[in-house]
Amino acid sequence: MAARSLDDPFYYLNNFQQVLAWLTQRYADVLSIQEQRFIEHFAALPRGAQGLLVRMVMRKGLQFRHSKLHYPEIGDIGAAVAPLLALGWIEEQAPIGLVELFEVLLKPEILLCLGHLIEHPKAKKTEWLQALDDHLSQPQPFQAWCPQLDDRLYSLTIMNLCDRLRLMFFGNLYQDWSEFVLADLGIFTYETVEFSAESRGLRSREDVDACVFLHDCQQRFEAGEPLEEIVAQINELSPDNPWLERRRAKLLFLIGQHGERIGDFALALGIYRDCTYPGARLRMVRVLERIGEYALALELGEAAAQAPQSAAETQALLRIVPRLRRKLGGPPVPRAMAREVERLELRLPRVDPALSVEYHVQAHLHDETAPVHYVENSLINSLFGLLCWPAIFAPLPGAFFHPFQRGPVDLLNEDFHARRAELFAACLAELDDGRYRQTIGRRYAEKWGVQSPFVFWGALSEPLLEQALDCLPAAHLKHWFDRLLLDIKANRAGMPDLIQFWPQHKTYRMIEVKGPGDRLQDNQLRWLEFCHEHQMPVAVCYVQWAESAIASELAPTGNESPQIKCGSELARDGAP
Numbered sequence: 001m002a003a004r005s006l007d008d009p010f011y012y013l014n015n016f017q018q019v020l021a022w023l024t025q026r027y028a029d030v031l032s033i034q035e036q037r038f039i040e041h042f043a044a045l046p047r048g049a050q051g052l053l054v055r056m057v058m059r060k061g062l063q064f065r066h067s068k069l070h071y072p073e074i075g076d077i078g079a080a081v082a083p084l085l086a087l088g089w090i091e092e093q094a095p096i097g098l099v100e101l102f103e104v105l106l107k108p109e110i111l112l113c114l115g116h117l118i119e120h121p122k123a124k125k126t127e128w129l130q131a132l133d134d135h136l137s138q139p140q141p142f143q144a145w146c147p148q149l150d151d152r153l154y155s156l157t158i159m160n161l162c163d164r165l166r167l168m169f170f171g172n173l174y175q176d177w178s179e180f181v182l183a184d185l186g187i188f189t190y191e192t193v194e195f196s197a198e199s200r201g202l203r204s205r206e207d208v209d210a211c212v213f214l215h216d217c218q219q220r221f222e223a224g225e226p227l228e229e230i231v232a233q234i235n236e237l238s239p240d241n242p243w244l245e246r247r248r249a250k251l252l253f254l255i256g257q258h259g260e261r262i263g264d265f266a267l268a269l270g271i272y273r274d275c276t277y278p279g280a281r282l283r284m285v286r287v288l289e290r291i292g293e294y295a296l297a298l299e300l301g302e303a304a305a306q307a308p309q310s311a312a313e314t315q316a317l318l319r320i321v322p323r324l325r326r327k328l329g330g331p332p333v334p335r336a337m338a339r340e341v342e343r344l345e346l347r348l349p350r351v352d353p354a355l356s357v358e359y360h361v362q363a364h365l366h367d368e369t370a371p372v373h374y375v376e377n378s379l380i381n382s383l384f385g386l387l388c389w390p391a392i393f394a395p396l397p398g399a400f401f402h403p404f405q406r407g408p409v410d411l412l413n414e415d416f417h418a419r420r421a422e423l424f425a426a427c428l429a430e431l432d433d434g435r436y437r438q439t440i441g442r443r444y445a446e447k448w449g450v451q452s453p454f455v456f457w458g459a460l461s462e463p464l465l466e467q468a469l470d471c472l473p474a475a476h477l478k479h480w481f482d483r484l485l486l487d488i489k490a491n492r493a494g495m496p497d498l499i500q501f502w503p504q505h506k507t508y509r510m511i512e513v514k515g516p517g518d519r520l521q522d523n524q525l526r527w528l529e530f531c532h533e534h535q536m537p538v539a540v541c542y543v544q545w546a547e548s549a550i551a552s553e554l555a556p557t558g559n560e561s562p563q564i565k566c567g568s569e570l571a572r573d574g575a576p
Contacts, residue, residue, distance in 0.1 A: 009073035010047065015180040016054045019169050022402075026195075027168050030205055038161055041087060048080035053089060056154070057162045058177045063096060063104050063142075066152040081154060094155035095139035102129050104153065105146070113146040168208060171201035171401040171409065173215050179404045189450045190404055194395045201243055201401040201409065210239045211247075218251055227255060227267055235274075243398060243409060249277035256283060265291050278414070278489070282313050285320060289327075298324040312490045315522055341528055342539035344511070349546045357515035357543050358497045365500060365511075372500045372511075373464055378456035379499060381492050383468065384481045385454025386443040387436055391423035392454065407453030417485045428481060431474040440469065454492070467501040471508040479534045494523030496531075496538055509537040516544055 008014060020039050023031065031039070042050060051074045056064055069077045084090040102110065102125055110128065111121060117135065118128055142153035167173055182188045202208050214237070217230050234252055239245050256271035265287050272284035281304055288297035301321045308314040326332060348360050358374050366372040373379070385392065392407065393400075396419055399408035410416050417424060430436040444465055449457055484491050496510035510531065512524060520528070520540070531538040 010051055011181075011184070012058060012177070013047070013051045013054050015177065016050075016057075018180075019165065023165060023168055026200065027202075030168065030200075030202060030208060032205065035161060035165065038158065045083055046080070048074045048076070049083045052077065052080040053084055056090075056156050057159065061103065062156045062159055063100055064154045064156070065104055066154065085154075089156070089158045091155045091157055092152055093141045093143075094157075095141055096145070096153070096155070097139045098129060098133055098136050101142070101145050104142075109146070109149060112148050164208060164212065167211060167215075168202055169402055170404065175404060183404065188404075190406070191393045191447075191450050191452070192403075193393055193400045193405075195400060196395060196397060199395065199397055199400055201398075203241060207239065207241050207244060210237055210241070210244050213237065214244070214247055214251060221251070221255055221258075227259065227264070231255060231267070231271060246277070246413065249275055249280075253277040253280055253283075256280065260287060260290075278309055279313075281309065282316055285317075289320065289324060294324050294327045298328060310487045310490055311526055312487070312522065315526060341532065342537075344539050344541040345544075346541060347544045347546045357518075358513045361511070361513050361541055361543060362498055365498070369504065370500055370502050371463075371467065372498055373467075374497060375459060375464075375495075375499050376497050377493050377495045378459035379464070379468060380477075380480050380495055381454045381484070382456050382460055383440060383472075383477060384484055385452045386440045386447070387430065388424060388427040388454075388481070389443055389447065389452075391420045391427050392452070394420055394423055396420070406451040411453055412489045416488065424485060428478060431478045431481075434474070436474065436477070437469050441465065467503055468499075470503055471501045471506050476534065476536050479530075479536070483530060490523060491526075494521065494527045496524075496527065498541075507537070509539060512538070512540045514540060514542050 020042065024039060042053070045053075051071065052069070055069075055071060055074070066077060066081075071077075074080050081090060085092060105113070107125060110125065111118065114128075114132065114136075115121065117132060119131070120127070142151075163173060166176065170179075179188070183190065202211060214234070217234055221227070221230055231252065234248060234255075237248060239248065252271050252275050256268045256275065259265070259268035259271065260283070268287050269284060272280045272287065281300070285297050285301045285304065288294075288300065298321065301317055301324060304313065305317045305321060308317065322332075346361065346364065348364055351360065351363075358376075362372045362374050394408075396408070396410075399410055401409065408416070410419070430439055444460070444462075447455075496512040498511040498513060500509045500511065502508070512520070512528065514520065528538060528540070530536075
């Protein structure tokens with residue numbers, strides 16, 4: 001999209017016009033007759049009327065008092081609003097309820113207009129509203145409510161239409177018009193992606209209606225409306241758009257999880273039975289176990305174990321299936337012994353309670369010759385994102401819909417890697433011949449600050465990048481990156497908290513930190529197992545707080561050889 005300038009007082013109008021032009025060019029076959037007429041009539045309006053309408057659309061609420069509308073670039077508000085009233089896009093005599101009235105009036109104005117009905121003038125507005133709501137429930141125009149005020153109230157009537165246009169542009173309703181301003185200010189920068197004719201999230205009018213319907217269902221779900229009715233209506237929807245079908249399945253999955261939390265297991269089972277969203281099958285096994293249907297749970301669990309959807313599902317089933325067999329009277333199954341993990345035990349003074357345990361360990365182990373960085377998931381993900389940038393931002397159909405995307409829409413889909421297999425293979429091949437170092441360094445400079453689903457710009461620095469490329473073997477990077485691509489949703493989290501480099505030796509060690517009473521999570525255990533399998537140096541550091549300012553036990557500092565270990569016990573099942 002063309003660059004815009006905030007120096008133009010009508011910058012917001014220019015942004016809105018850019019969206020209309022984008023939709024006219026790319027969604028002409030999807031726009032309804034009403035939306036087409038809106039775009040045509042809007043283009044014919046005087047600039048002041050255009051600006052006023054867009055100001056209202058971009059503000060919160062649907063009611064606007066004439067006395068509160070002050071925009072120097074628009075000038076005379078009365079002249080600007082006249083064409084909008086004539087088109088019916090704004091109404092002046094629309095009936096409003098007491099809640100809407102209280103939203104546009106100040107307390108002194110409420111007392112002026114309704115003071116004769118208020119028993120406690122010093123109470124809060126919410127208390128007045130509650131007291132008056134039973135007696136003044138009939139909506140009426142603003143002038144009927146407040147004849148004492150010399151003012152006019154305008155009600156916006158086309159917000160739903162503008163929301164549909166916004167939905168078609170962004171592909172969602174959580175992004176709004178502020179995206180343009182944030183981009184113009186340089187707060188957010190997005191990768192420039194070439195859009196093909198097939199790069200549309202909503203490919204038909206039916207898709208638009210289905211997306212709006214799903215959004216309404218989610219709003220009703222979050223508002224606490226009866227779940228059975230919402231689920232039944234969602235189940236009647238069967239979009240042929242894979243992107244919309246995934247959104248439908250995800251909403252059902254969320255409702256199923258809510259059903260579990262409130263104890264409505266029949267609802268949860270009914271959802272999970274036919275839900276295609278990843279994780280639904282495992283949730284169904286858990287619910288069946290919870291309600292005592294052990295045989296059914298075991299049958300489903302064993303079938304799932306034969307063709308697991310992910311490493312996370314495999315890990316969970318390794319615990320659940322033996323437990324179910326025991327509950328059904330089967331013989332005990334010995335648990336596999338956990339692999340040996342280097343264990344550090346520290347007793348540290350809590351210098352600053354506001355700082356996390358990870359920062360305390362970092363400060364304790366850090367040394368100029370063996371620097372320690374608090375990276376958690378940021379470093380490996382960022383190195384992957386920089387090296388594989390062309391594959392991640394490839395302009396494949398169905399991946400990018402608009403210029404304000406942080407990453408491809410299908411990032412977490414099961415076929416994300418498969419659709420880009422050759423592109424990722426070309427990127428990862430640079431790890432074999434050494435080109436990756438130059439590529440990652442160049443992209444760090446060229447792409448600095450550009451939004452990415454993998455790169456954590458705030459956690460990166462040139463020293464960290466240089467140390468990482470010097471000390472992390474290319475073979476280890478390839479193992480990490482391959483694992484990311486196996487299951488991006490599960491595997492881009494759970495990485496060890498700290499990383500320590502020995503630049504002189506070109507070696508490193510990752511450290512997972514656990515404070516008092518803290519246990520290793522499932523995704524962390526999977527990463528530890530993976531590192532051990534590929535002989536990557538990793539340790540788990542268990543911390544206890546010292547009672548005095550002087551630590552009674554100290555682990556080796558960064559001055560010592562990277563081969564020295566602290567503690568001989570092994571961490572099994574996350575227990576100290």
